Amino acid sequence: MREPDKHLSQSLKMRPASQVMRLKRMGSFHQSRLSFMRVLLRRLKKENWQFDRPIFDVDDNGVGVATYSAKGPERTYTLIAFAHDLPAELRSDRVIAEAWDATFTLFDGEPTKADIERLSKNVPLQEAGRVSEKEISLSRANRSVRLFKYVSECLSNGQQPDISEIEKVGYLMRTTAVYGSAKFGSCDRQKWADRPEFSGSFQPELLSVWLIRTFAIDMVEHMAKVMNRESAVALDPDVRRQFGVGNSTGLGMAPFLINHPALIHAWINGRETAIGIVRSLETAEPQKIAKFKNLVERSEINAASWYTGHELQKSKIEGLCKDFEKINSVLKTDILNQDYPWNSLIEWTENNLSFEGQEQIASLILEPYGELVDHMAETMCADESDSFRINGTMPISTIKSILKNLYEWTDQINFDETTANARVWYVSEEKLEPRLGERHEEPVEPYEQPLSPARDTVRLIEDLQNWADTETVATFLMKHPEHRHIVRRVQLVSNKQYAEICDNTICSTMLPIDLLRCKLSFFGATKFDPRSDRWVRITMYQGAPFPDEISALDPDDLAYPPQDSK
Amino acid sequence: MSWSLGEIRALSVKAARGAGMDWGIAEEAGFVVNWLEAHGLQGAKSLAQYLYKVQKPNGFEYEHCPLKLGCLISDTNDWNELQGKTVHEPLLLAPFIANVLGDESLILSWDNNSITIQKNGVTAKNLNALDTQQHVLKAILSENTSDILSNKTRVSEEAEPHVAILNTLAHKTYAPSTEASRLAGAGAGLNDND
Numbered sequence: 180m181r182e183p184d185k186h187l188s189q190s191l192k193m194r195p196a197s198q199v200m201r202l203k204r205m206g207s208f209h210q211s212r213l214s215f216m217r218v219l220l221r222r223l224k225k226e227n228w229q230f231d232r233p234i235f236d237v238d239d240n241g242v243g244v245a246t247y248s249a250k251g252p253e254r255t256y257t258l259i260a261f262a263h264d265l266p267a268e269l270r271s272d273r274v275i276a277e278a279w280d281a282t283f284t285l286f287d288g289e290p291t292k293a294d295i296e297r298l299s300k301n302v303p304l305q306e307a308g309r310v311s312e313k314e315i316s317l318s319r320a321n322r323s324v325r326l327f328k329y330v331s332e333c334l335s336n337g338q339q340p341d342i343s344e345i346e347k348v349g350y351l352m353r354t355t356a357v358y359g360s361a362k363f364g365s366c367d368r369q370k371w372a373d374r375p376e377f378s379g380s381f382q383p384e385l386l387s388v389w390l391i392r393t394f395a396i397d398m399v400e401h402m403a404k405v406m407n408r409e410s411a412v413a414l415d416p417d418v419r420r421q422f423g424v425g426n427s428t429g430l431g432m433a434p435f436l437i438n439h440p441a442l443i444h445a446w447i448n449g450r451e452t453a454i455g456i457v458r459s460l461e462t463a464e465p466q467k468i469a470k471f472k473n474l475v476e477r478s479e480i481n482a483a484s485w486y487t488g489h490e491l492q493k494s495k496i497e498g499l500c501k502d503f504e505k506i507n508s509v510l511k512t513d514i515l516n517q518d519y520p521w522n523s524l525i526e527w528t529e530n531n532l533s534f535e536g537q538e539q540i541a542s543l544i545l546e547p548y549g550e551l552v553d554h555m556a557e558t559m560c561a562d563e564s565d566s567f568r569i570n571g572t573m574p575i576s577t578i579k580s581i582l583k584n585l586y587e588w589t590d591q592i593n594f595d596e597t598t599a600n601a602r603v604w605y606v607s608e609e610k611l612e613p614r615l616g617e618r619h620e621e622p623v624e625p626y627e628q629p630l631s632p633a634r635d636t637v638r639l640i641e642d643l644q645n646w647a648d649t650e651t652v653a654t655f656l657m658k659h660p661e662h663r664h665i666v667r668r669v670q671l672v673s674n675k676q677y678a679e680i681c682d683n684t685i686c687s688t689m690l691p692i693d694l695l696r697c698k699l700s701f702f703g704a705t706k707f708d709p710r711s712d713r714w715v716r717i718t719m720y721q722g723a724p725f726p727d728e729i730s731a732l733d734p735d736d737l738a739y740p741p742q743d744s745k
Numbered sequence: 746m747s748w749s750l751g752e753i754r755a756l757s758v759k760a761a762r763g764a765g766m767d768w769g770i771a772e773e774a775g776f777v778v779n780w781l782e783a784h785g786l787q788g789a790k791s792l793a794q795y796l797y798k799v800q801k802p803n804g805f806e807y808e809h810c811p812l813k814l815g816c817l818i819s820d821t822n823d824w825n826e827l828q829g830k831t832v833h834e835p836l837l838l839a840p841f842i843a844n845v846l847g848d849e850s851l852i853l854s855w856d857n858n859s860i861t862i863q864k865n866g867v868t869a870k871n872l873n874a875l876d877t878q879q880h881v882l883k884a885i886l887s888e889n890t891s892d893i894l895s896n897k898t899r900v901s902e903e904a905e906p907h908v909a910i911l912n913t914l915a916h917k918t919y920a921p922s923t924e925a926s927r928l929a930g931a932g933a934g935l936n937d938n939d
Contacts, residue, residue, distance in 0.1 A: 311747070312747075312749070312898065312899060360749075360751060361749040361750065361751025361752050361755075362749075362751075362752065363752070364747065364748060364749055364752065365749060366749065366898075367749050367750050367751045367898065368751065369750075369898075370898065567772075567776060568819060568844060569816075569819070569820055570820075571817075571819070571820020571821055571822070572820075572821065572822055605919075605920045606918065606919050606920065607919060607920055607922045608916065608919035608920065608921055608922055609922035611919065614920075616920075623920050625920075626918060626919065626920040629768045651820075651821075652820065653817065653820035653821045656769075656816065656820060657813075657816075657817060660767045660769065660770055660807065660813065660816075661767045661769075662769070663767060663768070663769020663770055663772075663773075663816070664767070664768040664769035664772065665769075666769070667769060667772070
């Protein structure tokens with residue numbers, strides 16, 4: 180990591196894990212300039228990547244194949260898209276679905292005819308097919324039937340669709356799964372982990388999604404032409420940019436945050452360090468303040484157009500809109516002209532705003548300071564195999580002291596209480612879908628996944644009580660192999676302050692959507708729309724440039740709605 | 746079509762858990778199979794044979810378990826722990842031994858078999874077909890050699906029947922699906938179409 184620049188003050192003010200790593204706050208995170216979609220688009224623009232559509236062979240029924248190539252300084256990647264004619268009754272976002280409107284793979288290089296032929300027999304089957312070392316991701320998408328039909332009809336009549344109609348949905352297609360490395364035979368992460376274009380997290384998957392967005396536009400324009408070759412028009416660029424890619428994310432993604440503590444630390448630490456860097460600035464120059472105020476205004480537009488039918492999220496958005504009123508008032512004071520202006524502002528938010536508002540501002544203060552914070556993106560990844568091996572020579576005294584330092588918050592939880600021990604994370608035999616069950620009502624406990632670090636550390640602490648400080652972890656684990664999983668975890672997180680969620684993940688009141696929101700905000704998603712306490716719809720890349728315009732536009736600026744869209 | 750290493754690792758963890766192992770040991774099974782396959786040996790086959798032999802529906806018995814002995818070697822950072830011990834499927838020890846070796850290599854032998862293990866790989870010649878017996882181990886240190894099996898980025902094609910066994914065991918970790926869990930457990934029940 181680069182040292183903070185000399186005009187920064189001595190020490191960074193980092194928010195402690197006890198403040199940051201709480202589910203309620205994590206469930207209010209917002210995208211920032213360190214979000215992975217934005218990191219990707221900045222890189223594609225900076226490195227002047229070239230894009231092409233070598234194949235578009237789709238018939239009048241919307242069935243066929245298309246390829247989208249992205250050519251960087253060293254390598255080319257190709258999204259291969261298979262378009263299908265899906266009967267309405269088969270259209271489902273659930274992981275248990277078996278057919279989709281479109282299926283995709285990201286190919287490492289430029290595919291031959293034989294590659295496409297091979298993939299045409301496997302990619303449409305998704306989990307039931309097999310891909311190879313040449314493929315990096317596997318994904319699928321369904322149409323927003325209503326918006327797709329409306330837009331294609333408008334275009335076929337030579338008209339542009341209404342922005343207000345687009346806003347109600349925000350996308351023409353939504354992905355329902357984007358599988359990454361090693362799944363279903365695709366290449367292992369090690370194959371590309373050292374490639375500079377994929378440094379950071381989830382870059383190949385997000386490149387796939389960005390190209391899928393172009394495919395969705397091409398499909399709607401194609402279908403408009405099929406309807407009326409004479410009068411059909413293409414989308415205007417400004418209208419076109421209003422379409423993101425939708426995504427439905429269910430429980431499958433929730434255990435990820437618990438299963439990858441080193442990675443989560445790297446993500447949160449990257450953002451928190453960036454926030455710390457900006458808070459440590461002694462003064463704010465007028466143009467930085469102006470940029471910040473401009474983006475506050477545009478974020479308010481975003482909040483105002485954020486629709487959800489979910490009661491809890493609805494009230495959070497209402498709170499956020501009220502927060503903006505308070506923010507606008509405080510920005511009329513001299514708060515940003517004081518010493519350490521950003522620190523003053525963050526402290527003010529902590530006393531005056533909801534978590535939604537606090538996290539919105541925490542993300543927004545990074546925006547004017549790309550030159551100081553963007554390098555943190557390179558740190559936001561982790562090779563977890565490095566920390567897999569247990570250090571058995573560690574004395575019991577050391578592990579006891581790590582537990583005391585990092586897990587003291589578990590003292591507050593009594594796992595003898597039914598509510599504290601209410602849930603079981605398990606995997607269903609049906610398409611191996613992760614689920615959350617009720618321990619005291621369903622026969623699922625024998626299938627429990629190790630996704631309750633709080634309870635497992637409490638059990639570990641109990642069993643360690645009678646062990647002498649001078650004994651070793653190796654001896655303890657020979658006697659207690661049942662603690663091997665949690666001991667590995669405790670050792671792994673010992674030097675990573677943001678690795679552990681400081682909440683009970685099997686509590687009756689735990690909301691999986693908080694985990695989903697946290698992860699998706701790091702991806703760069705917006706417009707979180709929970710459909711229950713355990714799955715969420717989002718929009719990705721809404722407003723972002725398309726491949727044919729990225730060289731001329733600023734993707735970071737487009738991450739916020741235009742000012743005149745109020 | 747071939748399997749990725751990440752995929753076989755994930756499957757091995759589930760299979761070991763399905764056979765009754767504690768989660769932390771099951772994770773080691775994933776590490777072991779990944780390491781062996783990446784270094785040119787049939788890790789999936791060894792694990793499948795071992796688990797098939799010893800699976801227990803209620804509580805795993807770690808007697809003569811190569812994974813538990815491997816954990817001890819790795820945890821104590823001392824390969825001497827294996828001297829004279831009796832285990833099933835000694836091949837599964839190799840990755841743990843590689844963990845603790847410095848610049849030397851170690852010749853591990855049992856019955857008429859021997860493999861040479863070093864930090865970056867193994868040499869195994871004429872490994873006899875593995876059987877259902879337990880084996881008494883002998884280990885001696887040796888010089889490093891450049892004559893190791895070449896590294897692999899995919900699981901060997903020969904793993905296929907063994908992958909099927911691992912799949913069967915992994916299946917034991919999945920809860921049978923019911924309509925109630927399909928709706929409540931995954932939180933669905935709303936119309937997906939819009």
